[in-house]
Amino acid sequence: MLVEAGHFALALALGLSLIQFLVPLWGARANDPVLMAVAPTSALAVFACIAFSFLALTFAYLSSDFSVLNVVQNSHSAKPLIYKISGVWGNHEGSMLLWVLILALFGAVVAISRNSIPMRLQANTLAVQAAVTIAFLLFILTTSNPFTRVVPAALEGQDLNPLLQDPGLAIHPPLLYIGYVGFSISFAFACAALIDGRIDAVWARIVRPWTLGAWAFLTLGIAMGSYWAYYELGWGGWWFWDPVENASLMPWLAGTALMHSTVVMEKRDALKVWTILLAILTFSLSLLGTFLVRSGVLTSVHSFAVDPERGTFILGILILFIGGSLALFAWRAPMLKQGGLFAPVSREGALVVNNLFLATACATVFIGTLYPLALEVLTGEKISVGAPFFNFTFLPLIVPLLLLLPLGQTLAWKRGNFLGTAQRLYAVFGLSILATIVMFAFTYGGPVAAPLGIGLGLYLVLGSLNEIVTRSWSKGTPLAVALRKARGLPRSAWGTSIAHAGVGLTVIGIAATAWGVEAIGSLKVGERLKGGDYEVRLERVIPRVEANYREEAAVLTVFSSGREIGTLESMKRLYVTRGMPTTEAGILTVGLGQVYASIGDAQPDGSIGIRLYHKPLVLLIWIGSLVMAIGGGISLTDRRLRIGAPVPAKAMPPHAVPAE
Amino acid sequence: MRYVLALFAALLFSASAFAVQPGEVLKDPALEKRAREISAGLRCLVCQNQSIDDSDAQLAKDLRLLVRERLVAGDTNDQVESFLVQRYGEFVLLKPTFGAHTLLLWLTPALVLILGGLGAYAAMRRRPQPAAAALDEEERKALDALLSQDKSAS
Numbered sequence: 001m002l003v004e005a006g007h008f009a010l011a012l013a014l015g016l017s018l019i020q021f022l023v024p025l026w027g028a029r030a031n032d033p034v035l036m037a038v039a040p041t042s043a044l045a046v047f048a049c050i051a052f053s054f055l056a057l058t059f060a061y062l063s064s065d066f067s068v069l070n071v072v073q074n075s076h077s078a079k080p081l082i083y084k085i086s087g088v089w090g091n092h093e094g095s096m097l098l099w100v101l102i103l104a105l106f107g108a109v110v111a112i113s114r115n116s117i118p119m120r121l122q123a124n125t126l127a128v129q130a131a132v133t134i135a136f137l138l139f140i141l142t143t144s145n146p147f148t149r150v151v152p153a154a155l156e157g158q159d160l161n162p163l164l165q166d167p168g169l170a171i172h173p174p175l176l177y178i179g180y181v182g183f184s185i186s187f188a189f190a191c192a193a194l195i196d197g198r199i200d201a202v203w204a205r206i207v208r209p210w211t212l213g214a215w216a217f218l219t220l221g222i223a224m225g226s227y228w229a230y231y232e233l234g235w236g237g238w239w240f241w242d243p244v245e246n247a248s249l250m251p252w253l254a255g256t257a258l259m260h261s262t263v264v265m266e267k268r269d270a271l272k273v274w275t276i277l278l279a280i281l282t283f284s285l286s287l288l289g290t291f292l293v294r295s296g297v298l299t300s301v302h303s304f305a306v307d308p309e310r311g312t313f314i315l316g317i318l319i320l321f322i323g324g325s326l327a328l329f330a331w332r333a334p335m336l337k338q339g340g341l342f343a344p345v346s347r348e349g350a351l352v353v354n355n356l357f358l359a360t361a362c363a364t365v366f367i368g369t370l371y372p373l374a375l376e377v378l379t380g381e382k383i384s385v386g387a388p389f390f391n392f393t394f395l396p397l398i399v400p401l402l403l404l405l406p407l408g409q410t411l412a413w414k415r416g417n418f419l420g421t422a423q424r425l426y427a428v429f430g431l432s433i434l435a436t437i438v439m440f441a442f443t444y445g446g447p448v449a450a451p452l453g454i455g456l457g458l459y460l461v462l463g464s465l466n467e468i469v470t471r472s473w474s475k476g477t478p479l480a481v482a483l484r485k486a487r488g489l490p491r492s493a494w495g496t497s498i499a500h501a502g503v504g505l506t507v508i509g510i511a512a513t514a515w516g517v518e519a520i521g522s523l524k525v526g527e528r529l530k531g532g533d534y535e536v537r538l539e540r541v542i543p544r545v546e547a548n549y550r551e552e553a554a555v556l557t558v559f560s561s562g563r564e565i566g567t568l569e570s571m572k573r574l575y576v577t578r579g580m581p582t583t584e585a586g587i588l589t590v591g592l593g594q595v596y597a598s599i600g601d602a603q604p605d606g607s608i609g610i611r612l613y614h615k616p617l618v619l620l621i622w623i624g625s626l627v628m629a630i631g632g633g634i635s636l637t638d639r640r641l642r643i644g645a646p647v648p649a650k651a652m653p654p655h656a657v658p659a660e
Numbered sequence: 661m662r663y664v665l666a667l668f669a670a671l672l673f674s675a676s677a678f679a680v681q682p683g684e685v686l687k688d689p690a691l692e693k694r695a696r697e698i699s700a701g702l703r704c705l706v707c708q709n710q711s712i713d714d715s716d717a718q719l720a721k722d723l724r725l726l727v728r729e730r731l732v733a734g735d736t737n738d739q740v741e742s743f744l745v746q747r748y749g750e751f752v753l754l755k756p757t758f759g760a761h762t763l764l765l766w767l768t769p770a771l772v773l774i775l776g777g778l779g780a781y782a783a784m785r786r787r788p789q790p791a792a793a794a795l796d797e798e799e800r801k802a803l804d805a806l807l808s809q810d811k812s813a814s
Contacts, residue, residue, distance in 0.1 A: 198796075235714050242709055344784055352780050360773040367768040381761055384703045386711065386754030393769045522682040600681060609682050 003068055006056025007147035010097075013049035013104070014137040016042050020107075020130035024123035028196070036123035040111035043126050046133060047108035054101045057146050058088050067153035070094065070146045076159040076577055078547040086170035087160045092294065092310075093146035095173055099290070100136045102174075102181040106210075107133070110185060117206055124192030125185075132184055135317045143310045159548060159577035168228035176221030176248060180286035182214020183255055187283030190276045191325055194332040199276065204266035207279070209636055211262055215255045216632030222248050223625035231585045236518070236596055236613045238621060241390045246369040247289035253362035254282040257355045259632075264348050268413065270341070271348070273333050274355070280329060284322040285362070291318050292369075343415040350408025350416075357401040364393050402456060402507065405500060406463025410470075428466050432459035446515065453511020460504030464497040491638040499631025506624030512593075512617035522607040528559075531612040534595050535559040539567070541608060549575045551584075554599045554608060558588050565590065570599045570610075592619045680713065681721070686728055695728050698740055702727070703754050711754055 020042035027035025060068045061084050064077045074091040075084060083090075089098040107129045110122065117125075140146070163169070189207045193199040225248070230238040239245065258278040264271045295311030342348040368385045375381050406428060410421045422429075436455030443451060471493065472485035517532030528537045536556040544551050551573040558566050570586030588595040593616040600609030680699075686692040699713035704720035712720040712727075723744070730740045744752050756762045 237714065240710070240714070342784075344781075349784075352784075356773065356776045356780055359776060360769055363772040364769040367765055371762075371765045375761065379761065382749065382751040383756045383762065384709065384751055384754050385756060385765065386701075386703060386709050388701050388755035389765075392755065397769060397773070520680055520682050520685055603682070611680075 002056050003060055003065065003147050003149070006053040006060075007145070009049040009053040009056070010137065010141060010147075013046050013053065013100075014134065014141065016046045016049060017130045017133045017137060020046060021127050021134060025127040025195075028120050028123045028127070031120075033119065036119055039123045039126035043104070043107040043111035043129070046130070047104040050097075050101050050104045054088075054097055057094060057097060058085065061085065061088050064157065066155065066157055067149055067151070068146075069148040069150045072150055072154045072157050074160050075157040076548055077156060079157075079160060079165070080547070082167065082170060083160055083165045086164070089173050090160050090164040090169075093140070093144045095177075096136065096140050096144050096294070097146055098174065099177055099181060100133060100140065102177050103129070103133055103136065103184060106181060106185050110188075118202070120196060121189070121192055121203070121206070124195050125188045128188040128191040128195075129184065132188070132321065135320065139310075139313050139317065143313050157577075159575060162549065162573065162575035162578060162580050162582045163232065165548075165575075166228060166232060168224055168232070172221060172224045172228060175217050175224055179214050179216075179218025179221050179255075180248075180251060180289065182210055182217060183251060183258075183279075183283040183286050185210040186214070186258065186279040187325070190279035191328060193276060193336075194328050197332055197335050199272050199336055201266050201269050204262045204275070208259075208262045208266060211255065211259050211279075212632050212636050215252070215259050216629040216636070218248070218252050218255060219625055219629045219632065222252060223622050223629075226625075227622050231587060231596075232582070235598070236516075236585075236611075236615065238513075238618070241368075241387045243369050244293050246365050247292040250362055250365050250369075251282055251285040251289055253358050253365065254278060254285050257358040257362070258282050260351050260354050260358075264351050268342060268348055270338070271352070271355075272336055272338060276333065276336070277329060278355070278359075280322075280325045284318075284325070285366075287318050287321060291315065342413070345411070345418050346416040347408065347411045347413045350404065350411050353404060354401065354408060357397055361394060361397045361401075364397060365390070368393070399456070402460060402503070405460060405503070406466070409463065409467055409496065409500060424470055425463060425466060428459060428462040431462055432456075443515070450511050450514040453514070454508050457504040457506075457508030457511060460507060461501045464501040464504065467497050468494070492635045495631045495633070495635025495638065497631070498634060499628045502624045502627030502629075502631055504624070505620045505627055509592075509617050509620030509622075509624055512620070513615060515616050516618075517614045519612045520610070521612075522603045522605075522609045524605075524607045527607070529610055529612050532614045533561055534612070534614045535562075536568075536595075536597060536610070536612055538608065538610070548577065549573045552599075554586070554597075554610070556586060556597055556610075558595050560590070568595065568597060570597045572599055589619065592617045592623075594618050680724065684721070684724055684728065686732070691728075691731050694737060695724070695731055698727050698731075698737055699724055701741075701754050702744060703752050705748060705752060709754070 020039060023042070024036050024039035027033070027038065057070070059065075060071050061075055062081075064071065064075060064084070066072050066075075070091060070093050074094070075087050079087065087094070089095045107126060110117070110126060110129070113122075186207050189203065189210070193203055222245075225245070226238050229240065230236065258275065261271050261275045261278055265275045291311075291314045295314050368389055372383050372385050375383060406425055407418075407421055410424055411418075412421075432455050435458050436451050439451035439454060440448075468486055468489065471489055473482035477485075517534075519529055519531035521529040523529055523538040525538050525540055528535050536558050539555040539557055542553045542555065544553060551571045553569045553571045556568050556570065557564060558568060566588050568586035568588040571584040573582045573584060574580070575582065583598050585596055585598045587597075593614065596613040596615060598611050600611065602608050680696075686695060696713060700711050702712045702723060704710045704712045704715035704717055704723070706717050706719050707715045710720075712723045726744070727740055730743060735743070741753070750756060756765065758766050
């Protein structure tokens with residue numbers, strides 16, 4: 001019964017979204033405040049319906065209701081509770097429901113911030129948002145209904161894909177979707193501005209927190225997915241340039257560019273048309289990412305949906321929204337007024353360069369991901385574009401961007417002085433170059449890329465630190481005064497510096513992988529395998545039987561230069577219901593580096609295959625991403641952005657005051 | 661026999677990611693290093709964009725052994741690659757060759773960067789006049805109303 005109610009609530013949400021789309025749009029055209037006021041009310045109602053629907057599905061999972069097809073296919077009564085919950089979105093239908101749930105949630109937040117958003121802008125924005133909701137609700141209801149019943153009910157479920165039974169992958173999709181869908185708000189605001197034909201710094205101030213928040217979550221989601229692939233897939237890599245990873249990297253790159261260009265627009269009223277275009281492109285790439293993963297156009301380790309009917313539907317949505325919004329852009333953008341002059345050498349100029357490089361990097365990932373598909377469709381020729389291509393083209397675009405980053409961050413607005421700026425950074429240059437030379441000398445004969453990359457990362461970290469120091473301290477300032485000044489700096493300045501330092505940390509972590517050591521061998525109990533400074537001894541192999549899988553765990557003692565420093569357990573699991581094996585790498589964290597072992601097949605002589613890695617500083621890759629997201633979060637708490645924060649209902653004035 | 665058993669085990673656990681098996685590693689470390697380098701650039705044809713170095717599929721294993729066989733026979737890296745391209749087509753290369761069919765792929769990064777740079781430069785050079793933003797209709801009406809108020813007051 002609850003399941004049918006959930007299904008019905010979804011259909012109701014579709015009807016309400018139609019109202020949320022049509023009435024406010026008409027109201028904004030007719031300048032009728034009563035019609036415009038329908039937007040927030042209907043947005044809240046749509047959210048309530050979809051939330052109810054989502055809870056109904058969650059309840060079906062929690063109670064192992066095997067009369068629901070979706071639950072049968074993706075759950076099992078013996079599955080741990082956390083995976084019963086994450087199983088809701090660990091499948092195609094449920095993940096689409098999560099997608100619209102987040103979409104509606106954001107719509108609801110826009111709806112309750114009516115104090116800070118001009119009424120007309122809010123009405124148009126919510127209408128555009130409703131259009132996206134309508135498309136995805138139609139998609140779910142017609143092709144991917146999670147509430148389909150199965151008669152007779154099954155006795156037991158088929159279990160969730162074992163690769164997804166992992167805490168990392170339980171929270172990866174929600175984080176990623178909050179990021180993807182967060183950009184839908186920037187997109188809706190951009191379309192609303194185009195519909196209205198007017199855009200100014202207020203627009204940028206309203207949109208910026210959304211972009212920042214979406215970006216921070218997308219960063220976390222990508223980092224989470226990368227760490228998951230690192231420890232679960234068992235071959236020690238952390239980024240594979242897999243099409244599904246690229247699908248999330250493209251909106252991230254575009255979103256990073258958007259985040260920076262809205263700064264220019266907010267502060268200097270410049271780059272308006274470009275910012276609007278970026279907002280459209282970023283969400284288009286989020287839609288494309290959803291399409292690539294959901295349609296089964298690319299089958300890879302990540303995808304779990306292959307269905308041409310769905311593919312065609314999502315392609316339709318893609319064409320409608322990307323084509324529609326770009327057409328709207330082409331029609332209305334020339335009417336937008338440009339403003340804000342600046343010299344090429346200025347903070348604005350630096351941010352233009354930032355956008356140029358990020359957009360080019362994004363285009364590179366885009367063409368590399370889609371070119372093989374396009375070529376095959378057009379000529380039938382099959383080629384592969386993989387990691388070697390991306391490393392070759394992507395790195396030359398990112399390195400200059402990173403080299404310019406501390407300079408750009410230090411340049412003055414409007415008209416900067418390049419030499420003066422470089423002078424403010426001389427200590428940073430000196431220290432980074434010195435550190436690079438020292439590292440190079442100590443590791444002479446090793447890979448050259450590592451000291452160079454770490455030097456670059458250090459330069460970014462020091463450059464960010466320098467920004468805070470020079471803004472709060474000058475020669476002769478007492479320390480107490482400097483500290484007070486530093487505390488008084490705007491949160492956005494802190495956020496920027498912290499996020500940029502995070503980029504530096506990630507760069508250090510990536511560069512240090514060049515120092516990694518790998519050893520492959522087969523061990524019997526009591527035998528040792530050496531990889532660099534580390535050595536492992538196979539103690540025993542323990543068979544275990546758990547609720548929904550069996551495993552063989554190899555217990556390894558880890559030695560560092562002959563001294564015992566700990567043990568690690570590396571597992572090979574077989575999930576019984578699906579008959580699917582997985583590996584769980586054994587990891588021992590030493591400082592910021594990790595000793596990593598994955599076990600392979602038992603050899604005929606009774607030994608067991610072991611792949612051993614030492615990965616120095618590898619944790620910095622993800623710590624850096626976390627720091628980037630934290631920087632975004634701190635920026636979000638900046639005073640001037642708090643204007644955009646939701647206001648409690650009782651503080652709200654009666655909203656039917658005729659605007660304008 | 662040992663080899664056959666290993667193959668059998670690899671088939672059984674084909675979804676477990678382990679890639680290079682202990683038995684495959686060449687004795688000569690320099691040759692093995694070259695083998696790994698070449699493997700990282702070759703696609704496991706039945707996988708999704710995975711190199712044979714990362715993949716545990718049976719075909720990847722066969723290719724890894726083939727690469728090592730050719731290296732032991734004295735082939736250069738390029739000879740091994742062209743041998744595999746002859747056998748499996750360009751699809752096997754993860755970094756496609758530069759040619760008429762991949763022109764757009766290889767040139768896109770440079771084109772976007774150059775055209776984008778020129779566009780940005782041109783836009784900055786154009787230096788739009790800082791025209792005082794014209795009033796829209798509503799604002800004009802409001803202003804007229806205010807002005808007429810002023811007039812009637814005076």
